Amino acid sequence: MAIIKQPFSQDGSIDEYVLRNANGTQLHVTTWGARVTRFIVKDSKGVERDIVPGFSSYEKWQESLKIDDPYFGATIGRVAGRIYPCDKVDVAGENRVLPEIQPNKVCLHGGRQGFDKKVFTAKIIAESNPASVQMVCISPDGDEGFPGKVQLSVTYSLTEDDAMHIEYAGKLLEGVETILNPTNHTYWNLTGFEEPTVHSHVCQLSADRYMATRPDHIMIPTGELAPVADTVLDFVTRPRRYSEHLDKFDKDTLRGYDHIFAASDAPTDNVREVARVWSETSGLRLTVLTDQPALIMYTGNWISDKLVGKHGVRYGNYAAVAFETQRFPNAVNIPKFRSQVLLHPGDVFKQRTIYRIDRL
Numbered sequence: 001m002a003i004i005k006q007p008f009s010q011d012g013s014i015d016e017y018v019l020r021n022a023n024g025t026q027l028h029v030t031t032w033g034a035r036v037t038r039f040i041v042k043d044s045k046g047v048e049r050d051i052v053p054g055f056s057s058y059e060k061w062q063e064s065l066k067i068d069d070p071y072f073g074a075t076i077g078r079v080a081g082r083i084y085p086c087d088k089v090d091v092a093g094e095n096r097v098l099p100e101i102q103p104n105k106v107c108l109h110g111g112r113q114g115f116d117k118k119v120f121t122a123k124i125i126a127e128s129n130p131a132s133v134q135m136v137c138i139s140p141d142g143d144e145g146f147p148g149k150v151q152l153s154v155t156y157s158l159t160e161d162d163a164m165h166i167e168y169a170g171k172l173l174e175g176v177e178t179i180l181n182p183t184n185h186t187y188w189n190l191t192g193f194e195e196p197t198v199h200s201h202v203c204q205l206s207a208d209r210y211m212a213t214r215p216d217h218i219m220i221p222t223g224e225l226a227p228v229a230d231t232v233l234d235f236v237t238r239p240r241r242y243s244e245h246l247d248k249f250d251k252d253t254l255r256g257y258d259h260i261f262a263a264s265d266a267p268t269d270n271v272r273e274v275a276r277v278w279s280e281t282s283g284l285r286l287t288v289l290t291d292q293p294a295l296i297m298y299t300g301n302w303i304s305d306k307l308v309g310k311h312g313v314r315y316g317n318y319a320a321v322a323f324e325t326q327r328f329p330n331a332v333n334i335p336k337f338r339s340q341v342l343l344h345p346g347d348v349f350k351q352r353t354i355y356r357i358d359r360l
Contacts, residue, residue: 009058036073044283049192068304074116077182081329111144148175163356170349187320190279207261223334255301
């Protein structure tokens with residue numbers, strides 16, 4: 001099936017690529033932020049559903065940012081997650097100061113103008129078997145405070161088994177050392193937003209540990225890996241419906257799931273299953289496979305209900321769930337995980353994640 005390239009902005013400076021397979025499944029990605037904008041798939045009854053949130057054009061996306069920025073579908077980086085303290089980050093033998101995005105010296109998702117706001121260059125790698133498009137961004141030295149000139153390529157593929165494959169490759173083009181830890185921030189609602197929240201979705205994880213956070217700063221990881229057993233984070237012992245606990249979280253702090261699960265201690269040689277979630281309404285199931293050690297499961301706890309996206313869908317808290325696969329957040333400040341995010345001349349950062357859809 002041929003890949004279609006079409007304008008995503010009115011002035012034609014931003015493109016969208018449409019990948020299709022023989023099943024009729026469609027994956028849409030745009031050069032702005034190397035974002036997933038649509039994932040259209042047939043459910044168990046043959047009904048097409050667009051199961052990811054987003055907006056229909058670059059201009060509408062820019063308007064949405066005035067209201068809220070949930071990072072829908074975006075490539076995140078240079079470093080995904082939170083870095084604390086962001087005013088004393090030791091890289092390349094110097095203390096670096098990164099942008100404070102959240103209060104109390106927290107840099108989030110690469111700063112104000114991370115990969116999610118960059119325009120990538122794109123080229124079609126293959127029209128089929130599988131359909132693949134590669135997005136490339138050059139981040140200059142000092143970009144958002146990060147040292148070194150970095151190249152990141154993100155290759156999206158759509159396979160015949162309705163799976164989106166994402167492969168990352170990063171290089172330090174200039175400089176002596178930097179840090180790199182990208183992820184993808186696509187959210188999923190397997191009913192295609194027929195149900196406005198994921199409360200009825202059922203989830204099972206393979207990770208039996210999670211990373212603890214500071215008691216004085218609940219979103220900042222300490223590096224300690226604790227067992228999920230006998231906690232609301234135990235999705236291993238049995239599958240859990242999100243509704244079991246979503247409404248029991250404190251509404252002023254977490255509101256829901258936004259936790260770091262440890263699938264392994266370090267990146268692995270091959271991908272393995274880390275999560276699966278399904279909807280009994282649509283009969284669709286999402287399986288996440290990755291070679292990364294950390295899985296952040298975020299149930300969209302803070303998505304604004306003022307956002308109106310594609311198909312006139314009004315989003316809001318818990319509208320969809322994201323599975324962010326990466327190296328451990330704040331690793332640069334955690335000695336035992338620090339080496340996982342360091343990048344030196346001659347190194348090639350690699351990461352691979354698969355989001356596969358099938359039917360119950």
